[in-house]
Amino acid sequence: MPERLSGVLDVSVDNVIFGFDENILKVLVIERKPFPDEKKGMSAIPGDLVYPKESLDGAAARVLKDLTSLEGLFLKQFHTFGDPNRVKDLKDQEWLTNFRINPERRVITIAYYSLIKMDEYQLLPSYFAEKADWVDVLEVPDLAFDHNEIVSKALEALRHGLEVDQIGFELLPEKFTLTQLQNLYEIILDKKFDKRNFRKNIKKMEHVIPLNEKQEGVLHKPAQLFKFEKDV
Amino acid sequence: MPERLSGVLDVSVDNVIFGFDENILKVLVIERKPFPDEKKGMSAIPGDLVYPKESLDGAAARVLKDLTSLEGLFLKQFHTFGDPNRVKDLKDQEWLTNFRINPERRVITIAYYSLIKMDEYQLLPSYFAEKADWVDVLEVPDLAFDHNEIVSKALEALRHGLEVDQIGFELLPEKFTLTQLQNLYEIILDKKFDKRNFRKNIKKMEHVIPLNEKQEGVLHKPAQLFKFEKDV
DNA sequence: TTTACTTAGTGTAAAAATAACACTTATTAA
DNA sequence: TTAATAAGTGTTATTTTTACACTAAGTAAA
Numbered sequence: 001m002p003e004r005l006s007g008v009l010d011v012s013v014d015n016v017i018f019g020f021d022e023n024i025l026k027v028l029v030i031e032r033k034p035f036p037d038e039k040k041g042m043s044a045i046p047g048d049l050v051y052p053k054e055s056l057d058g059a060a061a062r063v064l065k066d067l068t069s070l071e072g073l074f075l076k077q078f079h080t081f082g083d084p085n086r087v088k089d090l091k092d093q094e095w096l097t098n099f100r101i102n103p104e105r106r107v108i109t110i111a112y113y114s115l116i117k118m119d120e121y122q123l124l125p126s127y128f129a130e131k132a133d134w135v136d137v138l139e140v141p142d143l144a145f146d147h148n149e150i151v152s153k154a155l156e157a158l159r160h161g162l163e164v165d166q167i168g169f170e171l172l173p174e175k176f177t178l179t180q181l182q183n184l185y186e187i188i189l190d191k192k193f194d195k196r197n198f199r200k201n202i203k204k205m206e207h208v209i210p211l212n213e214k215q216e217g218v219l220h221k222p223a224q225l226f227k228f229e230k231d232v
Numbered sequence: 233m234p235e236r237l238s239g240v241l242d243v244s245v246d247n248v249i250f251g252f253d254e255n256i257l258k259v260l261v262i263e264r265k266p267f268p269d270e271k272k273g274m275s276a277i278p279g280d281l282v283y284p285k286e287s288l289d290g291a292a293a294r295v296l297k298d299l300t301s302l303e304g305l306f307l308k309q310f311h312t313f314g315d316p317n318r319v320k321d322l323k324d325q326e327w328l329t330n331f332r333i334n335p336e337r338r339v340i341t342i343a344y345y346s347l348i349k350m351d352e353y354q355l356l357p358s359y360f361a362e363k364a365d366w367v368d369v370l371e372v373p374d375l376a377f378d379h380n381e382i383v384s385k386a387l388e389a390l391r392h393g394l395e396v397d398q399i400g401f402e403l404l405p406e407k408f409t410l411t412q413l414q415n416l417y418e419i420i421l422d423k424k425f426d427k428r429n430f431r432k433n434i435k436k437m438e439h440v441i442p443l444n445e446k447q448e449g450v451l452h453k454p455a456q457l458f459k460f461e462k463d464v
Numbered sequence: 465t466t467t468a469c470t471t472a473g474t475g476t477a478a479a480a481a482t483a484a485c486a487c488t489t490a491t492t493a494a
Numbered sequence: 495t496t497a498a499t500a501a502g503t504g505t506t507a508t509t510t511t512t513a514c515a516c517t518a519a520g521t522a523a524a
Contacts, residue, residue, distance in 0.1 A: 008284040009243045011314075011340055052240040052338060056314035080312040080342050082243075082288035106284060108243055110312050110340075179472075196474070197512065214519095220470040221519035411501075428503070429483065446490095452499040453490035 010102065012109040013060040014047030014147065015075065016154035017068075018188075019118035019134050020171045022180070025187050026118065026134035027151055029143065030067055032095060042091055044144040045151065046132070047109060049100075060112045068132045069124035074170065075112040078157035079150075082108035086146045095144070113154040113161075115188075117171045162188055169228040177215060177223035178202060242334065244341040245292040246279030246379065247307065248386035249300075250420075251350035251366050252403045254412070257419050258350065258366035259383055261375065262299055264327060274323055276376035277383065278364070279341060281332075292344045300364045301356035306402060307344040310389035311382075314340035318378045327376070345386040345393075347420075349403045394420055401460040409447060409455035410434060 017028035032041035046067040050059040060075045084106055087093055096103035123132040135141065140151055161167045168188065172180055182198050185191075202208050207229045215222040249260035264273035278299040282291040292307045316338055319325055328335035355364040367373065372383055393399045400420070404412055414430050417423075434440050439461045447454040 009241075009282060011241045011243060050241065050314075050340075053316050055316055056312065056340065077312065080288065080309065082282075082342070084285050084287055108282075108288065108342075110314070177472085194513070195472090196514085199473080200511095215472095218471080219521045221472045221521095223472055409501085426484070427501090428485085431502080432482095447501095450500080451492045453492095453501045455501055 008105065010100075010105050010107045011050045012047050012107050013050055013056060013063055014045050014081075014109045014111045014150055015060055015064045016045055016111065016113040016151050017064070017070065017073070018113065018115045018137070018154075018158055019121075020115060020184060020187065021118045022183060023187065025137045027137050027140055028068065028070075028123070028132060029135055029141070030132045032144075035094070035098070042095065042144045043141055045147050049107075050110075056110050057112075060110070070116070070121055073114040073116060074167070075114045076157070076161060076167070077110060077112050079153055080108060080110045081146060081150060083146065089144070092144050109150075111150050111154065113158055115158060115162075115167055115171060159189055172228070175211060175213065175225040175227055177225060179223060181208075181226070240337065242332075242337050242339040243282045244279050244339050245282055245288060245295055246277050246313075246341045246343045246382055247292055247296045248277055248343065248345040248383050249296070249302065249305070250345065250347045250369070250386075250390055251353075252347060252416060252419065253350045254415060255419065257369045259369050259372055260300065260302075260355070260364060261367055261373070262364045264376075267326065267330070274327065274376045275373055277379050281339075282342075288342050289344075292342070302348070302353055305346040305348060306399070307346045308389070308393060308399070309342060309344050311385055312340060312342045313378055313382060315378065321376070324376050341382075343382050343386065345390055347390060347399060347403055349405075391421055404460070407443060407445065407457040407459055409457060411455060413440075413458070 015028075019026040019028060028046065029043045030046050031043050034041040046064055048063040048066070050056065051062075054062065056077065057075060060077075061071070061073070064073065064075070065071045086107065086109075087096065093103070118134060123134075137155065140148060142148065143151070158167075162185070168184055171184055178199055181202065182193055182195065185198075186193060209227050209229050211225045211227055213225045215225060247260075251258040251260060260278065261275045262278050263275050266273040278296055280295040280298070282288065283294075286294065288309065289307060292309075293303070293305070296305065296307070297303045318339065318341075319328065325335070350366060355366075369387065372380060374380065375383070390399075394417070400416060403416055410431055413434065414425055414427065417430075418425060441459050441461050443457045443459055445457045447457060
């Protein structure tokens with residue numbers, strides 16, 4: 001009978017939150033409290049251990065709320081990371097010693113991503129996080145553990161998800177213009193589209209519905225507004 | 233400071249192994265040893281707890297080998313299942329009581345799938361598995377825990393993977409005919425293709441290489457053989 | 465009231481990809 | 495020689511994708 005072990009691994013969730021704004025795509029990183037002899041805490045993405053009785057999706061939502069105050073996001077699981085040597089850095093080990101009951105214990109982590117409109121949410125750092133901040137997706141700093149790898153896999157998953165699952169509409173104002181929508185696609189996919197062809201494609205989507213309203217307060221020809229209808 | 237718990241979850245891996253044969257797609261299920269008062273052990277897909285020092289991919293491979301003797305498969309992680317109530321069935325609980333050190337402990341499981349040629353592998357059940365058998369993918373029996381859900385998600389992932397990642401060529405003999413290849417696609421995707429159009433598409437794939445050889449021993453016009461070249 | 469500025473909005477033609485379709489060919493066995 | 499079987503092959507119509515440039519509607523300033 002093979003060796004049988006129990007309870008020697010910890011399970012965490014980590015969230016890669018992408019923030020979208022008219023012109024840019026960012027990632028949410030938190031900064032840990034520094035140690036007494038440190039200038040600046042290490043940066044990381046918001047994640048923490050899963051409680052014994054909660055679902056993974058639930059844990060992801062709770063942890064995110066605890067660390068950043070963000071709630072109500074659509075969090076999509078995309079990969080589980082479990083390299084036994086995920087914690088290579090000395091600083092990371094030190095941090096674990098201070099904040100975990102079993103710092104030496106191996107942790108596997110289930111990673112989620114989400115995409116939100118930056119300006120609709122306020123980031124309020126918590127007990128654990130010195131601050132929570134947006135960083136450009138192309139200039140992600142050195143992060144704790146294997147978080148840089150997690151972020152880059154999340155970006156792949158996000159791009160894939162935008163095309164396949166039509167995530168993304170949540171990011172726009174309730175009433176949006178086609179130019180705003182095109183912007184969103186271009187920024188996330190890092191790719192330009194032809195205006196006319198883009199609009200032709202959108203017109204095929206049944207859940208993008210034209211409204212009898214126009215943009216107001218702009219100093220040029222006002223655009224028609226559209227809304228997104230979830231269930232068709 | 234929020235409650236912080238450690239070591240209260242177990243981590244397992246589960247493998248959904250699809251077996252392909254000229255005409256059919258099957259799934260590998262194992263049958264557990266029955267209890268003394270049972271006629272027949274419950275069926276399940278091969279999975280077990282992860283050891284403290286092994287990678288997840290490594291655990292998936294080891295567990296699979298232990299339970300079925302299959303080795304050297306390409307195992308692809310596709311989802312992690314962690315519902316706190318994964319174990320609903322009374323029989324499942326009973327089984328855990330007999331075979332796990334901490335039977336009441338919640339288990340999250342990282343699921344993998346693979347696809348192999350059935351006739352190239354021999355299934356040898358192990359200590360834990362009464363037998364290991366192939367069942368038609370359309371007639372999967374009631375399985376332990378949430379294994380039915382895992383299998384159906386795996387099938388989705390497989391179909392997606394066949395088109396996107398060109399998994400699938402491992403399934404064919406080293407030298408194969410285009411009809412065999414078409415068969416494989418048709419069975420896995422459960423969909424018919426036009427012979428001529430299919431062949432046109434294959435000719436675009438640089439890694440499918442025609443050989444100067446023909447099929448032998450068939451009682452009809454022998455087909456040209458092709459091979460699959462991994463790195464282009 | 466005219467002009468300048470800004471972004472919205474629109475159609476067409478060429479090119480590429482996909483879909484539909486049926487007969488001839490090479491081999492073996494009787 | 496014939497019958498049986500699966501292999502192999504091209505063309506045309508349809509659909510999808512791409513490339514491309516001017517006019518329209520509103521605001522603000524002269």
